[in-house]
Amino acid sequence: MKTSPSLLPLLRSRMQGELLALVLLHPEREYTITELAxxxxxxxxxxxxxxxxxxxxxxxxxxxxxxSRLVKARRDTPLYQPxxxxxxxxxxxxxxxxxxxxxxxxxxxxxxYGSWAARYHGEPGPPPGDVDVLVVGTPDQDALFDLAERVSRQLGREVNVHRVAPEAWAGTTADPFLTSVRERPLLRLDLEQETR
Structure with missing residues (x-):
């Protein structure tokens, strides 16, 4: 099993945390075992x-x-909200x-990227104070700002979004920021799965 003692040591595994995040943070939805896996x-x-x-x-x-076995969060228990x-x-x-x-x-x-990605990958350290996100593409900067504000409220911590052009991310660049991001733990978000 994947372990991740650095994000929430109370859980047995990183998989347990990922599964709980998916189900508890989307309580209106039912998932099949295959979808969760x-x-x-x-x-x-x-x-x-x-x-x-x-x-x-x-x-x-x-x-x-x-x-099929369908799974969803139980919202009728005192455990749900905390x-x-x-x-x-x-x-x-x-x-x-x-x-x-x-x-x-x-x-x-x-x-x-940053401290949250490092803790996710098991690097020891204090709990991350924020979440750093690198977005590759050409989305509207104001829309990204609004998205970061909305997700920050949901997470109870600041979300910092940095936009980079696709050619800058794909190429070998001397940009110190991109070099630093590439050299540290990085976690790719599965955007395709979310559109299914």
Whole structure:
């Protein structure tokens, strides 16, 4: 299992945090086991095991429709709101930013970099105070600012968005900022998955 003690040491694995972020931060939606497994990069068996644990703990609700098992957050429990808030602050940047950026015209690619990406990849250190996002493309700068403000409120921490032209990101450049971003932990946001 993927471990990530640096984002939220209370969780057993990074996969558990990713699964909780997906389900708790989209409480109106039901997910199949296959969708959860694909989103977390694990096997369906691993996702099913985690869903069973969380269902037995009263955090998730599952139901069968034919051969499919549908999973969603249980909002009728006192655990929902505090756990959802904790997950938003720790594992929320990936799903919330991917969702927000996938609908924005001109975005070709997007990455989280900086301290949040470093903690996600297991580098020890203090909890990140903000989330740094690199957007490759030509989206409207005002729209990016509005998006950052909206996601900042959802996450309870500042989101800083830096836009870069596709040719600057694709090429070998002497730009010290881009060199620094490339040399440190980088987490690509799956924008295609959000559009499905």
């Amino acid at each position: 694909d989103a977390c990069g694990v096997t369906a068996t691993a996702a099913l095991r985690e869903v069973r644990r969380l269902s037995e703990g009263g955090i998730l609700d599952e139901r069968r429709v034919g051969r 756990l959802s808030d904790l997950i938003a602050v720790t594992f929320g940047p990936m799903p919330l930013l991917a969702e927000a950026l996938s609908g924005l015209e001109g975005v070709q690619d997007a990455y989280i």
